[in-house]
Amino acid sequence: MKKRWLLGGAAALSITIGAMSPAFANTVQYVETNHGWVDYHSGPSLSSPIVGRLVSGNEAPLVAQANSYWYEISWNGQDVYITTNSNYTHVVSVSTPTPTPVSTPTPSPAPTPAPTSNWQQEANAVIATARTQLGVPYLWGHQDPGVGFDCSNFTAWSFRTALGISFSGSSVYQRYHVGTPVPLNSIRAGDLLFFRTRNNPTGGGHVGIYEGNGMVIQEGGGWGKVTEEPLATTWLGRNLVYARRVIS
Numbered sequence: 492m493k494k495r496w497l498l499g500g501a502a503a504l505s506i507t508i509g510a511m512s513p514a515f516a517n518t519v520q521y522v523e524t525n526h527g528w529v530d531y532h533s534g535p536s537l538s539s540p541i542v543g544r545l546v547s548g549n550e551a552p553l554v555a556q557a558n559s560y561w562y563e564i565s566w567n568g569q570d571v572y573i574t575t576n577s578n579y580t581h582v583v584s585v586s587t588p589t590p591t592p593v594s595t596p597t598p599s600p601a602p603t604p605a606p607t608s609n610w611q612q613e614a615n616a617v618i619a620t621a622r623t624q625l626g627v628p629y630l631w632g633h634q635d636p637g638v639g640f641d642c643s644n645f646t647a648w649s650f651r652t653a654l655g656i657s658f659s660g661s662s663v664y665q666r667y668h669v670g671t672p673v674p675l676n677s678i679r680a681g682d683l684l685f686f687r688t689r690n691n692p693t694g695g696g697h698v699g700i701y702e703g704n705g706m707v708i709q710e711g712g713g714w715g716k717v718t719e720e721p722l723a724t725t726w727l728g729r730n731l732v733y734a735r736r737v738i739s
Contacts, residue, residue: 521550523582532543545573547565548658624721625716636648
């Protein structure tokens with residue numbers, strides 16, 4: 492048994508874990524900014540010199556948590572320090588699935604099914620990965636499978652885990668920079684859907700993944716957890732304003 496730090500705010504939470512789940516056996520952690528840029532320092536103190544900035548979209552490997560206020564990260568060939576304040580940074584846990592060999596008998600010949608297009612296979616993989624987190628609670632600024640996400644960190648984690656496609660965990664960044672725009676009458680499974688909120692009428696405040704057949708999988712959105720919801724009978728459909736296609 493060993494202790495692992497779950498990071499993402501001014502306070503760190505220590506939990507004791509045993510052997511990791513075989514589905515996510517290899518985990519690497521990175522520090523990302525929530526929005527824009529954040530200065531990093533040569534030492535774990537505001538009085539230490541500022542030596543650079545981590546900008547939105549950068550993934551800085553996490554070395555350790557120096558104390559309650561500072562992460563030690565490896566960036567540009569040196570170990571530097573950046574704030575743990577969850578208003579500015581969050582920790583991303585990237586897990587690599589480890590397949591388990593299974594011995595099966597030789598199947599009887601069966602008719603060959605019609606091939607599924609590449610985009611549909613990739614969309615199915617993203618949706619299946621996202622569904623493994625159903626019920627996981629909403630935690631702003633977090634991207635920790637089985638622990639918590641916010642809406643845009645959930646979409647970023649789903650694409651990275653399923654397809655190795657990496658992009659920022661910022662909903663505003665995803666709204667304007669990830670994939671290509673798609674007309675709302677042409678959306679298909681795997682597209683990112685953006686919804687009008689009180690503070691962001693253009694769709695940068697909430698994002699989910701379209702599953703097809705009028706359903707969306709999303710984190711939060713008033714439900715406080717990862718859920719699958721119909722567009723037709725919820726506020727999501729009434730406030731859908733934009734879509735972007737990540738899978739071409």
